[in-house]
Amino acid sequence: MSVQLLRKLSWILPLACACVCCVAKEPTPSDVNATEAYSTIIPGSAVSFEMVPIAGGEFQIGSPASEPGHQDDESPQVTIRVKPFWMGKHEVTWAEYHLFMELCNIFERFNDAGIRQVTSDNQIDAVTAPSKLYEPSFTYDSGDDPQQPAVSMTQYAAKQYTKWLSLLTGTFYRLPTEAEWEYACRAGTASAFSFGDDPNLLTEYAWYYENAEDDYATSRVGLHEPNSWGLYNMHGNVSEWVLDQYDPEHYAKFAGRTVDAGDFINWPTKLFPLVLRGGSWSTESAAECRSAARRQSGDEEEWKSNDPNTPKSPWWFASDYGQTVGFRIVRPVVPPPRAEWEKYWEADLEQIVKHVDRRIDKEGRGERGLVDPQLPEAIKQQEQAR
Template identity: 35%
Template sequence: MQLGRGVFTHFLVQGLRGQAVEADGAISFESLTQYVQEETAQWTLQHLQKTQLPYAHAWSGSFGVFVLGQVGQRVAAPVPAPPPVERPTPAPTPPPVVRPTAAPAQARVIEPQMVNIPAGTFTMGCVAGRDDVVEGDCETNEKPARQVRVNAFQMGKTEVTVAQYMACVQAGGCNKPEWDSPNAPSGYATMGSALRGANYPIVGVSWNDAQAYVRWLSQQTGKRYRLPSEAEWEYAARAGGNTAYSWGSSIGKNRANCYGDQCGDSYQYTAPVVSYAANSYGLHNMHGNVWEWVADCYANYASAPSDSTVVASTNCSLRVLRGGSWFDIPQDLRSAYRSRFGPTNRYNSVGFRVAAG
């Protein structure tokens, strides 16, 4: 495919010509950035067998809306003093100056792009010969495997980004991530742009923080956002396949971001959210990059449901995470792999994505 110009320039022009337009008919910096990054990454991966990802460095750390007041009512001019030989007529009392009341600023919302996930049935958990072929044996908590029915729903195309989450922080709807506090653990300090870049996945957020974000996003948009259930997450990660990863039985090279060079990737920490090709459902980074919180309380599979409902408990001390991260070995990136942390725990390898429907 001949573009007639550089890959980046081609998709930048296409975006400005209307391909990056949002639902309101405008082209924002965020929509243009996302369009150019996705199209450039996909084109270079397909035609050049390598990944090229333009980097947008326009994150200021804050969002806001300026509200302009109207000019107040003009004061009546004073009446000139009458001649001294005549009794002066009192000047009329000027009307009070009306100060316009500024409307409350509207929170800036950067909605995640959502992907439609079809209904279906799949085998959840570890299946011998499917999930334990190359990278290692399955864990006990992945068994027993079972058939699960999943209703159609929507899932975030990527992990929630720094820009999306920090909009909630600036609006007062979310806690600051752990890295944005004076006493942040030292592990965050070396991450650089991987920590604060607008199109990188947010990290340093707890399960409680993720729940606050989906509540705020729902209130601002009038839609019903939520965390996915554990069954929905694994179903979406497998994307209709029957292998340990959505692309096959082994991790391969440059398909995901994991520890060191074990996945053949070039990232020391997190990667931008569209750095790797999407699975057949259109989802990026379901394997690696950051762990993703799901809604479920952690429990064994002995009495797990046969549908995609959330496993709940009134006294839940552990919440489920899925997908593995930049700090994990390939075995932990398998679709069946499960981890768990307390709902208040925060780490530089943990983020989340949203669901709806």
Template identity: 35%
Template sequence: MTGGKAETFTQKLPVYIHRVRIKAGTFLMGDDAGNSNEKPVHSVTLAKDFYMGKYQVTRAQYAAFLNAVGVAGVTIDNLARHNVSGYGEQNLFTVNQWGWTPRYNTETNQWEASGDQPMIYVTWFGAKAYADWIGGSLPTEAQWEYACRAGTTTAYSFGDNESLLGGYAWYTVTSTGIDGPSPVGNKKPNPWGLYDMHGNVNEWCSDWLGDYGSGPDTDPTGAVSGRARVLRGGYWGNNARYCRSAYRYSAGPDGAFYSVGFRVVVVP
């Protein structure tokens, strides 16, 4: 199994992206001691290198996307909509009253956001639209778990001792008194240099949720159809069990939640 190397991917993309190059390799996906949808553990090969965002996409980065593609302004508690490649016009995100998302300034006719908190209240369609804009994609579930594990077979990328999780993740213990996500990159990275893979916000993956097969697989992309898209990583209000590398969750692609954000991948 190979590792990750931190690089910055700027060429041919409209924004500056911190990324880590993840080398192709084979790993054991799932957890036989976990929930039923995490079983069975099976061998997965990712045949190509890919770049993964070092951080979760922030609300300021998302505001830049909204302005660049001309998403129409909407008021607080309403859904911003725009065309998403392959899906037509879709809901992108809900404008949050507490400032956790970009807001539209009617004086400047611009979406505005500041700070390094991850973008939340974003639908799967909204995450995909951003990934399309930068020339990338949402990670497959296999890419996500491979990158999160970073060469490990333990519950977390740092081992099995959940008492150490607070050094790597914003979750229910470290987020006491906080009513939302924390700025990205303020905890320790995993062994391959990726931040907030455990906790802070759940992350959309490209796959429909489906059962695992028992045999080896190469470059899996999930079920061919379904009602829910995969979420990974846990969020600031979860306990430690929900922040494990293998933990799987899901939601309908049109859902916009305070606990859900995303990061992107780019294939070189």
């Protein structure tokens, strides 16, 4: 069946799956291994997402010089120990991300009504909601079908999404590390792609320039073959945020060692470049979609070049580059202590914090608000009172 026909028919798939699929109930934090996939409905909505188990193990990050398409920043290869986790079966979709975007309106109404106010005592549970779109037609240039991956968000916005989802559900979610992402993409392989070394097979697994050029936009998630661990679109559709700063020499710092994935994280110390993984719908070369291929985010000003605001948005990109950027989430089987969660969710740099504060406090763009399991009921009560 052609990709085009799948795209036309795929609107029925989520409905069909909801009726006939049996997915395990969400595991509890006491579980010690990620052994079963599970599906969770986002509280207060009818939107669900699926998580796939990724068993722990060891692998070599990067690629050998003999691999076609190899780049210098993929070496030397380093042996990484990875703890078990769950990863999003698909990239985060507009159906999911729109719920997060709606927080801007919700928090604005709460602030006007003087309820659920952020204070110095509860600000740890506050999330910054992305500003309302000044040019929706640009953000949705690739489309806003609920099953298309959400695009154009900054890494900071993606991290705040994981904070919102975590506080809402009571389960810790975050972006993957670069090492976790490649480990999951490879799915136990050491080949150029998760399906082997033949780039001619890529169109079966990835939505990239060769098969996307007629549409030149994102594809609905899940229309291509998954890797052997059940993850879709790891090789294309949108490039995906990870937690790491991009450094072409990062691997060399660990040469000859076996390293825990958590110790391999290159925590950001500057605005750019950051790491993106996975290729996208506009990636022209199959080699750039390889499991080891690394993409770096560009200059912040360049990636926000069409944003008329000052300072530029901490939540959105406003250039064509942003149309190729999305993300997926992970859930570690053993979460870190609660005191460490903020490190995975909040801005890495004071510059981002200042931009967020200015946009919210001085310009009224974006909002802050409290997120907890009681939020859906508070939204319902506030809507009934209007």
